[in-house]
Amino acid sequence: MPHGMCYLWQPSLIWLHAASDTTIALAYALIPITLVYFVRKRQDLPFNWMFLMFGLFIFGCGTTHVMEVWTIWHSNYWLAGFIKLFTAGASVVTAGMLVWLIPTALALPSPDQLRATNVELAREIAARKRTEEALEQSRADLELRVHQRTAELADALLDLRAEMDRRQRAEHERQEAEKALRLAQGELAHVVRVTTMGELAGSIAHEVNQPLTAVVTNANACLRWMAASPPNLSEARDSVTRIVRDADRASEVIRRIRGLLKKAPPQVAPQDLNELIREVVLLLQTSLERNHVEAVLDLTPVAPPVVGDRVQLQQVMLNLVMNGVEAMTHVADRPRSLVVSSTVTESGQVEARVTDAGTGVAAPDLARLFDPFFTTKPTGMGLGLSVSRSIVESHGGRLWASNNTGSGATFHFTLPVVATS
Amino acid sequence: MKRPLETVCVVDDDQSVRESLASLIRSVGLRVELFASAPEFLARAPSQAPSCLVLDVRLPGLSGLDCQRQLFDAGVRIPIIFMTGHGDIPMTVRAMKAGAVEFLTKPFRDQDLLDAIQVALQRDRDARAQEHEHAQLRERYQSLTPREQEIMRWVVSGLLNKQIAGEIGTSEITVKVHRGQVMRKMGANSVADLVRMAGRLNLRVPA
Numbered sequence: 001m002p003h004g005m006c007y008l009w010q011p012s013l014i015w016l017h018a019a020s021d022t023t024i025a026l027a028y029a030l031i032p033i034t035l036v037y038f039v040r041k042r043q044d045l046p047f048n049w050m051f052l053m054f055g056l057f058i059f060g061c062g063t064t065h066v067m068e069v070w071t072i073w074h075s076n077y078w079l080a081g082f083i084k085l086f087t088a089g090a091s092v093v094t095a096g097m098l099v100w101l102i103p104t105a106l107a108l109p110s111p112d113q114l115r116a117t118n119v120e121l122a123r124e125i126a127a128r129k130r131t132e133e134a135l136e137q138s139r140a141d142l143e144l145r146v147h148q149r150t151a152e153l154a155d156a157l158l159d160l161r162a163e164m165d166r167r168q169r170a171e172h173e174r175q176e177a178e179k180a181l182r183l184a185q186g187e188l189a190h191v192v193r194v195t196t197m198g199e200l201a202g203s204i205a206h207e208v209n210q211p212l213t214a215v216v217t218n219a220n221a222c223l224r225w226m227a228a229s230p231p232n233l234s235e236a237r238d239s240v241t242r243i244v245r246d247a248d249r250a251s252e253v254i255r256r257i258r259g260l261l262k263k264a265p266p267q268v269a270p271q272d273l274n275e276l277i278r279e280v281v282l283l284l285q286t287s288l289e290r291n292h293v294e295a296v297l298d299l300t301p302v303a304p305p306v307v308g309d310r311v312q313l314q315q316v317m318l319n320l321v322m323n324g325v326e327a328m329t330h331v332a333d334r335p336r337s338l339v340v341s342s343t344v345t346e347s348g349q350v351e352a353r354v355t356d357a358g359t360g361v362a363a364p365d366l367a368r369l370f371d372p373f374f375t376t377k378p379t380g381m382g383l384g385l386s387v388s389r390s391i392v393e394s395h396g397g398r399l400w401a402s403n404n405t406g407s408g409a410t411f412h413f414t415l416p417v418v419a420t421s
Numbered sequence: 422m423k424r425p426l427e428t429v430c431v432v433d434d435d436q437s438v439r440e441s442l443a444s445l446i447r448s449v450g451l452r453v454e455l456f457a458s459a460p461e462f463l464a465r466a467p468s469q470a471p472s473c474l475v476l477d478v479r480l481p482g483l484s485g486l487d488c489q490r491q492l493f494d495a496g497v498r499i500p501i502i503f504m505t506g507h508g509d510i511p512m513t514v515r516a517m518k519a520g521a522v523e524f525l526t527k528p529f530r531d532q533d534l535l536d537a538i539q540v541a542l543q544r545d546r547d548a549r550a551q552e553h554e555h556a557q558l559r560e561r562y563q564s565l566t567p568r569e570q571e572i573m574r575w576v577v578s579g580l581l582n583k584q585i586a587g588e589i590g591t592s593e594i595t596v597k598v599h600r601g602q603v604m605r606k607m608g609a610n611s612v613a614d615l616v617r618m619a620g621r622l623n624l625r626v627p628a
Contacts, residue, residue, distance in 0.1 A: 206479065206506045213504075213528040214437035220531035221445035228448070239444055246437045289434075289481045 003071040014072055021065040028062025031055065046108060050094075050101060057094040060087030182266075185390055190263050192387045193315050196322065197261055203286045207253045211246035218243045256283055259311065260318070266309035270418050273306055273313075273350050274299045277340050280317040284325070291325050291336065298341035304417040306350050308395045313415075316388040316399070320354040320411045323384065326377065327358025327408065334407065349397070350417055355410040360403045369401055388413075426470035427542055432456040432488070433477040433504070438527075442475060445531055446538070459488035467497055471549055473522070473541035475534070478505040478512060486512070489519050498548055500541035502534070555621060561607050562622055569606070572599045576612065577619040 007013040032055030039048040039055075064087050067080035109117065197204065222239035225232040256279070281288070281295050288295050306313075321340065328336040339355040361369060361376075368374045370389045375382035385399075392399040397415040404410055429451050431442045436457075443453045456462040459480055478485040489501055502523045503516050513524045522544060523537035565573065575585040582600065586593045609615040 202507065209506045209527050210435040211437055214435070214441040216528040217438070217441035217445050217531060221441060221448050224445070224448035224531075232448075235444065235448070239441075242437065242440055242444075246441075249437070290479065292481065 002073050002075050003068075004073055007072070018069050018072060021068040025062045025065040025069070028058050028065060032059040032062075047101060047105065050097060053090070053094045053097055057087070057090040060090045063087065182394070185387075185394065186266055188383070189312055189315060189387050189391060192319075192383045193260060193311070196315070196318060196384065197257065199322070200284075200287065203284075203290070204253070204257055207286055208250050211250040211253075214246040215243050215250070218246070260314060262311065264311070266312060268307055268309055270305035271308055271310055271313060272303060273342055273352055273415065274303045276310070276313055277317055277342060277352065280314055280321055281340060284318070284321055287322070287325060288338070291329065293325050293328060293336045293338050295321075296337060296339045298339055300342045300344055300350075302344075303342055303350055304344065304348075306395070306415040307418050308415065312391045313395070316391050316413065317352070317354075319384040319388045320413075323411070324354050324356035324358070327356045329358075331358060331407075344417075345414060348417060349414040351412060351414045353410050353412050355404060355408065357404075357406075357408040360407060360409045361401060366401060366403070370399070426452065428452045428454055428468055428470060428472040429475060429538055429542075430454045430456065430462060430465075430472060430499075431475045432459055432462045432480065432485070433475075434458060434480050435477075438477075442534075445534070449535055451538070459483035459485065459491075463488065463491060463495075467499075471542050471545040473500045473502065473538060473545055475502045475504060475538070478503055478516070486516060486519075489516065489521070493519065500544045500548075502537045502541055504529070558607075558618055558622060562618075564606055565603060569599050569603050572596060573603045573607070573615065573619065574624050576600060576603070577616045577624065 004014055007017065035051045035055040035058075039045070039051050042048065045051075060083070063083050064080070067076075067083050071077060071080050218239040222236045222243070225236040225239065260283075277297065277299065281297065284295075287293075317340075321338065324338045328338070334357055337357050339353070341353045341355070343351050343353075345351050365374075365376060370385050371382075372386040373382040374386075389399045392413045392415070395415055397413055399411070399413040401409055401411050429446050431439055431446070431453060433439050433442070434457055439455045439457070443455055446453045454465070456465070459476075460483055462474070462476075463483075476485045476488060480488070483491070485503060485505075492499060492501075500522045501516075501520070502525065503513075503521050504525050504527055505512070506527050516524055522541040523533075525533060525537065562570065562573075571589065572585060575588060580588065582593050582596045586596045589596075603609075604615065607615060607618055609618060
């Protein structure tokens with residue numbers, strides 16, 4: 001039985017329901033279409049599937065209204081019922097979903113909030129822009145300052161170069177001055193050496209004159225032995241043998257002295273200090289004998305070589321030994337003994353000592369002993385020790401004096417040994 | 422050689438010089454004794470034969486000049502020839518004043534040395550002869566009695582016999598006898614002779 005029966009087939013009532021339901025259905029049909037269109041256009045909208053659920057539910061409602069109109073004339077109530085069931089299901093699901101969704105939807109920012117956020121953002125952007133501008137400004141400033149600084153640095157570099165040139169020139173001048181000083185020191189050392197040899201002249205002349213006298217006398221004796229009748233050849237031969245020996249001795253003395261008088265630029269080479277000491281003592285043998293001085297050598301068995309100029313180092317040794325001999329001129333109550341020793345120090349240097357048994361050095365003189373032109377001798381120049389000290393120091397060593405615990409004084413000097421590579 | 426014992430002593434500290442001098446001196450037939458130092462020479466017993474000394478001035482220890490003085494102080498009158506490497510004038514003067522025969526500078530001509538040696542030996546011979554004579558004279562004087570010695574002193578001071586008798590309180594005859602004894606014992610031929618002898622004996626007039 002169609003539903004119209006219920007309306008008693010009254011046309012006006014039927015039409016009222018039919019028209020109203022149809023209008024509702026049309027409206028309900030339009031809404032889902034609009035929603036679908038909306039969702040299609042606004043993919044970014046949160047929960048757009050909710051709109052589709054609404055669309056489905058409204059579409060369901062629309063369809064029930066269509067079925068209301070249909071059942072006025074047709075009694076398909078099962079179909080209408082199932083459609084209503086579907087619509088009910090869709091409604092329940094949509095309502096459930098809506099309830100579930102509301103807290104989340106409430107959390108979504110409102111347009112006001114969004115506007116405020118926007119304003120905030122705009123402000124932030126403006127601030128950023130200002131910061132950027134400031135940054136740009138400071139970058140420009142920085143660039144300017146870098147330019148300025150670079151210019152300053154370039155100036156400073158020029159100054160530095162000029163300063164370096166100046167220093168180099170000064171260093172060059174210093175080196176030149178040092179060279180001149182060394183030269184002058186060498187000259188002075190030579191002068192003092194020659195003077196020392198002058199003081200030794202008597203002794204040296206004697207050293208040469210003795211063998212020469214012997215040579216001349218032997219030669220004369222030889223002539224006489226040969227002039228005898230018969231000639232005494234054995235004696236003549238002995239005389240000639242002695243002539244050869246004595247002439248050799250004279251030339252040896254001259255060779256030694258010439259070495260000391262030679263004016264040559266210092267020649268630095270490894271030297272054996274012991275050898276040097278022995279040679280000097282030999283050269284002064286006559287002086288030692290005449291002054292009744294006994295020289296005692298106490299040399300280290302192994303003397304590492306020292307670096308230096310042979311003649312200059314000999315000069316130092318010569319000076320110290322001569323001073324020692326002179327210091328004992330008036331000594332009569334004890335042996336005039338002069339000990340020349342060499343040792344290797346703990347620091348690996350070689351030390352030479354000349355110890356006399358003289359009167360020692362008065363305390364105030366001990367400090368002035370090495371001053372130029374300071375002398376305690378009536379005929380001394382006062383340069384020997386001063387020059388000796390400058391020689392030793394130019395060799396990287398030290399020269400000093402000390403009084404002995406007993407009588408006399410000791411002069412020490414150290415020299416660095418050759419570095420063993 | 423007629424005087425084989427005449428000896429030349431050489432003092433020099435240098436062996437070469439010593440040996441060469443020895444050879445040279447031996448080549449003229451003289452005897453040589455060598456010494457390396459003055460004390461070594463001083464320790465040697467004085468030679469009985471004429472001798473001379475060739476002495477180096479510059480010697481270690483005792484110098485040549487010191488040696489000369491010590492010899493003089495000891496009464497040894499050996500003629501000395503000095504040698505030196507370089508002789509300065511004061512040193513030479515001192516040596517010569519002290520009676521040195523010669524002062525030679527090394528190296529010297531051999532003839533100079535040999536001549537000096539001959540002079541020195543001659544001087545020593547003369548000195549020895551004189552010394553011998555002097556000794557004889559002293560011996561003779563010592564053989565006089567004290568009275569004779571007294572009278573001799575008065576005679577040589579120029580007094581006459583009568584004056585001497587007055588001085589010593591005796592007779593002129595006694596003085597004359599004593600005087601004859603003195604002339605005889607002293608071997609004097611005249612008063613002048615006796616005066617010369619008294620001079621050499623260094624006699625003084627009695628007080």
